[in-house]
Amino acid sequence: MLLQFISVMVISRILTPEDLGGYSLALGSIAVGQVLRDFGLSLYLVKEKEITDEKVQGCFTISIIVCWILAFIYFISANYIGVFFEQESIVVLTQILAFNFLIIPFGTFTLSLLRRNMLFDKIMFIDILSSIVSTVASVILIITYKTVEVLALASVFGTLTTVLLTFKYTSWRYFKINFRKIVVIAKFSGFVSGANILDELRSVVPEFLIGKYSSVEDVAYLSKANGTINLFSKLITGVIAPVIQPFLSKIHNESGSIEKHVYQITHYMLAFQWPFCGFVYVYAEEIIFLLYGPQWEVAIPLIKVCCVLFLIDGLAVLGIQMLNSVGDVKYVLSVSVIMTLMRITFVMIFVKFGLYVLVLSFIPLAIIRSTLLLYRYKMFFKVSFLQLFIVYRLNAGIAIITFMICNLSHNLFKDFSSDVIQLAFAALLFCLSWLIALSMLKHPLKEKITELYRKVLMKISSVG
Template sequence: MPPTVNVKSVTSNVGWSVLSKASTFGLKFVTVPILARILSPEEFGGVAVALTVVQFLAMIGGAGLTSALVIQREEEMETVHSVFWANLAIAILMAIGLYAYAVPFAALLGAPEASYLLEIMSLLIPLQLGGDVAYSLLARRMNFSKEAFWSMIAESTGAIVAVVMALFGFGVWALIAQLFVSALVRLCGLYAVSHYMPRFVFHPGRVLKLSRFSLGMMGSEIANFITFQSPMVIISRSLSLADAGAYSAANRFASIPNQVVLSAVMGVLFPAFSGMVEDKQRRSQALLFSTQVTTVLLAPMMFGIWALAEPAMRILFGPQWAYAWPVLGLLALSKGILTPCSTFIPYLKGVGHGRALFWSAVVRAIATTLAVAYGAATGTLVDAMIWLCIVNAVTLVGYSWAVFRADGTPFLKGFSISCRPMMMALLMALAVRFLLDHFGASLPNPVLQVVAGAITGGVLYAGLILFSERSLLGKIFQLIKNRGRIV
């Protein structure tokens, strides 16, 4: 059976995951701007478009089978081996298909010059899917410290290789090397720490049994993938590869806070919520509490990037990217609007609300695609990002209604509690933006503007949270004092 879920296990695993992501964040904070200064927007755009296809096929190839392993009550090795071979066979077929049809795929995405990148990056699919079974074993054992360590090593090694190659003039190959090195190091590390050794055992019936769960998850994952990746495809087709590169560079940087907090927390919350599936009161409390905590952490980062986007873009990315500062700000704003939704996907997956997860994801994917397409067709990249912010504001309300309805929590109560930290972060960001607009000229150096804005924002946000979230802070304090008790 999966281990008992309690405060100590959840907070320990979240801590390890956040430590891993925070370490990787520190390196990416340096490497992304370095690569952006050395490489061109077209090079960023070509790799980003190709990676979109690879990630989509890798996601379909997994079909959610490894997610189904996480929630199995017993760790049956014959089932694990069967899933490994099914994943590997699908991955190889996907890689062969992508290599064979790289030219029409690239043309479909509006980037025919990136077809050779698709051929090369097709090999990433087996590397990515090959480690999923080992990861699922660590996840069901709530042993995220080892996974976190190897993720940190993999991402750091890949980033260092990319920067070194870019400095020596390898151009776009630096980005490709980063992807392959990170994937290979992660693959080897996961198998080393999970102590999993595949055996040639395959039972089709066991795979089909898991597919009842995995196919439902795959539908929602495809919809979520479309939500996150459709802007890239739309921009490359409707605008230009340079615009796609600007979007990719800005999105990479704006996504760093999510990678630090959200990706770490979501990986732990999925098995944690699945362990609370029979305790409605406990899982409802966990939903609200985890949503508040992630919003308190994420919202000030995202809205802070929006407030400081103009000077930050000039400092980090250099003059060739200075024109894209509104894109960075609007992307951060769009992500900040959705911070109260951070825990919704692992909650719905963990407690078995597959239908709510699927339809919420589908509606969000359709709305996001249509909004960005309309903005790109009728205006510029900035217009497309404005429409992305608008649709995310609508998504916040609709997604919250679906999740709180599935949980049985009154909508107004749940919505107000989860959104309150976000509103405090928004007030902080508006104040910082106002001060920079009116008094920023007295600090002509953009570095001083960023430092002054960050300090001012941090002080304002701390005061607002102390005023509005005293109850939450009290719970966190009690959690630390009584971390050994079961929730």
């Protein structure tokens, strides 16, 4: 994560908003393919009760077919994408990113099987090394050549590293073309893939329309706002979310009842997510200036709105992953269809009013999406809205306490020192206030932290 922060700081100061806007459009063009290339196979391998060699080989076969077709389509259509957005750089960027699809099939099913078996230490090892390779490559190449194309090349390096590392944990018998189970696999994974594609479209369509009808710079500002939230949220959801799906699938396959786990997951996630939203909201300006530099200050109000959107998502925290993990893929697909159509409509209506108004218009859409997912919680998991309200109320109390302390410290020490020192001080104060709030309101997470603290002390004592 530290390397990613350094990478973002370097790249944002060397490349212009126009450069990064073009890169965002290229990534957006590839994004649908990135979702389609998985084709729901990862979830199939995680959720399936019994895994055989034939089923894994079937997943590999589907992955090879889909990914290599996608690579070919993107490579030959790159010129048309560049003409559509009137950006020549997008042509080369799209063609370089298309190479990822040739490599991906050789590592996808291995990561899924590791996730199914909850071997997260191995997944973490692979992710960390791949991130280091990709990040270091991007920094070195961008400093050397100062062109946006090297970012796409660094992405390919990262994918190749991931695939090579998975070879350590795989069996070569899985790398076999086998058509026997592909119909059964495709029947399940098609729904998941369709929902994921629509969710991705819901995210990238605004950037496409802004790039076409507004400016590439606006795409970059919106991308930085979303990217900032995603960058920081990786510290929270990025660690917890990959564990949720295999955990719930295992519980569902074994006992069928996961109601109490829904409450627990919501409790633990919101204890991180909502206070985090408040911190980023208060220190949006300092974060932007530190990570990207003053030339990106247009993104500051956008980040604040993105914090509100991220907070609303917490009402149905990890909703899509939860429902997919228990096989409710048709409902997830229907929600994705509704929300994608509504988002495209909103973008077409509000894009002419400016970027800030457009992002504000996403708030009611986020509320509708969370409401639809909460309704399904009630029906599918048999959860109580009253019990969920109690969970929300407790975590809202923690978020309010930490927000008030962050806001107070921000007002008192805004001109105290540099952004780096101020943010470091603010982060320390935020953590202390968060721990105090957990203790004051007797949050269930307090016991887990206390237990972890005791284990660490025992470990230190035993070593000593």
